[in-house]
Amino acid sequence: VNSRPIKRPPVLADVARAAGVSVPTVSRVLSGSTPVSADKVRLVLQAIQDLGYHPNAAARALVTGQRSIIGVLTGDTTRYGYASTIQGIEEAGRAAGLVVAITVIDQPDEASVRAAVDLALAQPLAGVIVLEFDIQGSLALSALPDSLAVAAVSSGGGGSPVPRAVFDDHEGGRRITEYLLSLGHKTVHHVAVPGSGRPSGRLLGWRKALKAAGAKVPRPLASDWTARSGYEAGLRLADRDDVTAVLCGNDEVAFGVIKGLQDRGRRVPQDVSVAGFDDHPLAELWTPALTTMSQDFTELGRTAVGFLIGRLTGRPYQAPNSTLRLVIRESTAAPRG
Amino acid sequence: VNSRPIKRPPVLADVARAAGVSVPTVSRVLSGSTPVSADKVRLVLQAIQDLGYHPNAAARALVTGQRSIIGVLTGDTTRYGYASTIQGIEEAGRAAGLVVAITVIDQPDEASVRAAVDLALAQPLAGVIVLEFDIQGSLALSALPDSLAVAAVSSGGGGSPVPRAVFDDHEGGRRITEYLLSLGHKTVHHVAVPGSGRPSGRLLGWRKALKAAGAKVPRPLASDWTARSGYEAGLRLADRDDVTAVLCGNDEVAFGVIKGLQDRGRRVPQDVSVAGFDDHPLAELWTPALTTMSQDFTELGRTAVGFLIGRLTGRPYQAPNSTLRLVIRESTAAPRG
DNA sequence: CTGAAAGCGCTTACAG
């Protein structure tokens, strides 16, 4: 493979020499902090151009103490909720002149968390945002030093006292379960996604709605967030004739559950209603189109950046209201008979 | 919202004072570069613990010249191909002690590219990886200075002489089109995704296969990568009775095309065969399960990191072979009659 | 094994 040679990058002194001025003068041209005579400005700009000079970020960060990196600690980067949240963080970060440095914590154990935290903290960070969607996230939050500005995006409350952009999973789970019950289902089954150590808020809200309605609370099935694990759950649920409604921990799992039910000859929603969570972009195109609880993850990511910048600047940040919204499509209906 | 106070982070001198040793001694304990007496090691470790000391990354980077950030320049972070590639970069990066700093170039114009490049280069970067999947990527590649280690993940060849992890879109497009023709279709229609300035390799390979077979080359429809735009295309294609096979620029578009065809009463694959590109995780669960050209984006991301580290260390990196693989499922069949 | 000294590349008072 071809490749350009890597030269020693030019430094400020090189530019100063080329332009015939002092080092501080170049710095002033760059920052605009102090007036510089027009002709020197021209010479300096020319030299910067010629040499292809870019400031050494490390040196600048050292002296100014200015950091322009938001560290993001997360258990995943590709699933819908995670990826959308990161997208929001990146957008809001970039608008504020910050880049996003991602470190994935791939296992929910102390060692992985420690390794990831150490790696992240080895960067000149303005602050860190933790995606507290899973056990990794919870652990990371408590492993972070006090000297750092920290915010979290979180599915429900939480322990350590950091600003959190939370989507109210509990409330969402409750509302969508109530909706299913209101269609006439005797109870609602649940295919759960992993929680952050404790049961997910979605599961808690689901259980609460069932209890409030005096409905039987079936034992939840487990999934690992993936459509494939949802499919397995769907196959199992298809064999039980007491199942008329299923709430899934997220849309990807719901897609799999629907397919599993259909592959066993159960029609959705005529035989079984299925609802999801999150409003994945494909939810409206699924067959049948998926009823779900919509969440604006991107907004949540932006909010977390707002919190972080608020802490950094001392100006408190006003979080926008919850974006929870029940989206009724075709995958849910009244039970037969 | 509650929040912990941000204290001035402790520095090496604070640790040295607390432990009653000199600054270099603390540094030596940290790096292990030079033996330090056991009792001093203990004192230093204790002080580090007590103070919650973390090294100042900027200072360390300045003196060692070591950078542990891979800058990633990309047009998107959430779509399947992009997100998976970034996942691979992060994995391989983390394994090598590097974090991934993402900057999105949200518009394919010079100004957006310049802003993103400047923001990325303001960090202490070990090198940068450009996702050359779109126009933004191509522009970014030419805007990067020579003094930086650069690699790209790319859909097909390319201009500037940087090491590229390429997935052979052209070859993939050709092979899957040949497959569709081999089923007996007179020609294959195409719903294209945006290319990186020029037509996508997928489109080129598709066209080449048609020409080689002496088939008519229909005018391709455009999409913007999303399932929704695929849906629009599907609706339009459904009205034409000369359409018996459609190759889509990616799986998400294919999902939409299938739904659009179905909503207009066309059955897939009995009336129209539809094939995708990429092997999205939901492709196997779609109804009908999607025939597609599988690509290992995660692997590509890892390869790009390999190139980068190869350049940094001077040890050339041997790229793995192409991962292109035709996956035949249920969405394609011989035409009727 | 350990400390005093120099220096990485920048910015910011300090004097003109």
Add this chain to the structure above:
DNA sequence: CTGAAAGCGCTTACAG
């Protein structure tokens, strides 16, 4: 407007 000087927090020869 401009340069000489100091210093950010670390690491690395240099002497013991």
